[in-house]
Each structure stands twice: as structure tokens, then as C-alpha cells.
Amino acid sequence: KNQVEQSPQSLIILEGKNCTLQCNYTVSPFSNLRWYKQDTGRGPVSLTIMTFSENTKSNGRYTATLDADTKQSSLHITASQLSDSASYICVVREAGTALIFGKGTTLSVSS
Amino acid sequence: DAGITQSPRHKVTETGTPVTLRCHQTENHRYMYWYRQDPGHGLRLIHYSYGVKDTDKGEVSDGYSVSRSKTEDFLLTLESATSSQTSVYFCAISVTGADEQYFGPGTRLTVT
Numbered sequence: 257k258n259q260v261e262q263s264p265q266s267l268i269i270l271e272g273k274n275c276t277l278q279c280n281y282t283v284s285p286f287s288n289l290r291w292y293k294q295d296t297g298r299g300p301v302s303l304t305i306m307t308f309s310e311n312t313k314s315n316g317r318y319t320a321t322l323d324a325d326t327k328q329s330s331l332h333i334t335a336s337q338l339s340d341s342a343s344y345i346c347v348v349r350e351a352g353t354a355l356i357f358g359k360g361t362t363l364s365v366s367s
Numbered sequence: 368d369a370g371i372t373q374s375p376r377h378k379v380t381e382t383g384t385p386v387t388l389r390c391h392q393t394e395n396h397r398y399m400y401w402y403r404q405d406p407g408h409g410l411r412l413i414h415y416s417y418g419v420k421d422t423d424k425g426e427v428s429d430g431y432s433v434s435r436s437k438t439e440d441f442l443l444t445l446e447s448a449t450s451s452q453t454s455v456y457f458c459a460i461s462v463t464g465a466d467e468q469y470f471g472p473g474t475r476l477t478v479t
């Protein structure tokens with residue numbers, strides 16, 4: 257069964273610190289992997305998208321990595337800010353059109 | 368929210384009543400989707416549309432129907448709401464069926 261597993265489920269860090277969120281997937285055949293940020297009470301917004309051949313992609317303080325061999329991805333947040341408090345969702349597209357969503361990691365950044 | 372509005376944003380209804388949620392887009396995108404989001408689950412696809420009057424079922428379509436009579440509007444109907452349909456419902460749009468999906472602000476539905 258195609259699955260996307262994220263860890264940790266939740267995370268609390270101090271403002272200014274770095275953190276890394278993990279995503280493991282079993283989706284096959286694989287098309288791409290996207291990280292979304294979802295603020296409380298709002299819809300998800302795309303941060304990055306990675307295809308099979310891409311290892312790293314950055315969007316400001318967000319850096320995503322992909323290891324297609326081990327079917328793992330990570331999202332690294334540098335110098336966290338209070339506005340980074342949100343749920344981060346890993347989404348894998350199965351070749352074709354189907355999207356498989358992870359359950360998300362809830363990040364809380366405190367001052 | 369990428370030119371997508373959802374209405375109502377919040378609704379409380381009783382078990383057994385019909386409910387219709389509306390998604391409206393101003394982007395003229397071909398594809399539109401309805402998802403539900405529940406604690407302990409990832410977003411799950413209910414129905415999607417790939418054009419006017421062209422719709423198909425998603426992963427959790429039982430108890431839901433949809434209609435799309437215009438490019439800009441996609442309606443989700445719960446014919447007889449049940450407590451298990453208490454959820455946050457998100458509409459999304461995309462240009463093709465394989466590119467990025469843009470999500471609306473969500474509708475929080477409570478069935479008592």
C-alpha cells in the first residue's frame with residue numbers, strides 16, 4: 257500500500273534554532289515529492305517540489321532533500337521564526353495523478 | 368489563497384440534514400478537488416473534477432456527491448449528513464491533473 261510517514265508528529269523549538277522534519281514513503285511508481293506548510297485555520301501552501309533526479313532544493317530558510325533510493329525526504333528549517341509555527345505536510349505524487357498525503361508534523365516555535 | 372473561496376467557512380448542522388459546500392475559483396483552472404482533513408489522517412480526496420460536468424470519485428467518496436456546472440464553481444453535497452462527516456473540507460485547484468494544487472481556506476463542518 258502506498259504510504260507517506262512523517263516524523264516527528266510534533267516538535268517544539270526555540271526561536272532562532274534549526275530543525276529537521278522527516279518524511280519516508282513507499283509510493284511507487286514515484287513522480288515527485290512536495291512539502292506544504294499549513295498555518296492554523298488555513299489551507300496548505302507549497303514550499304518546495306522535488307523530482308526523482310533532484311537531491312536538494314531551497315526556498316529561503318527552507319531546504320528540502322530527497323533520497324529516492326531510500327525513499328526518504330527531509331525538510332530543514334534554518335534560524336526558525338515564530339511565523340514558522342505550522343503543520344508541515346509531505347505529499348508524494350504517484351506516477352499518474354494520485355497524491356498521497358502524510359499526516360503532517362506540527363511545529364511550534366517559542367520565544 | 369490563489370483566487371479560491373469557500374463558503375460557508377463554518378457550518379453546524381444536524382444529523383440527517385442535507386448540506387452543500389461551495390468552492391469558487393477565479394483562476395480558470397481545469398481541475399478542482401474536494402478533500403477532507405481529520406486529526407490523525409492526512410488530507411483525503413473525496414471527489415475531483417477535470418472539466419465542466421466531468422467528475423470522478425476519490426478515496427472517501429461514500430456519502431458525498433459533487434457537481435460542476437461552470438468552470439469556476441465546484442459544489443460538494445452531503446445528502447444526509449452524519450457525525451462521521453464532521454471535518455474540515457478543503458477545495459483545491461490545478462491547471463492540469465499532474466501539477467501543483469492550490470488550496471482554498473477550508474470549511475469547518477460540524478454535524479451534531
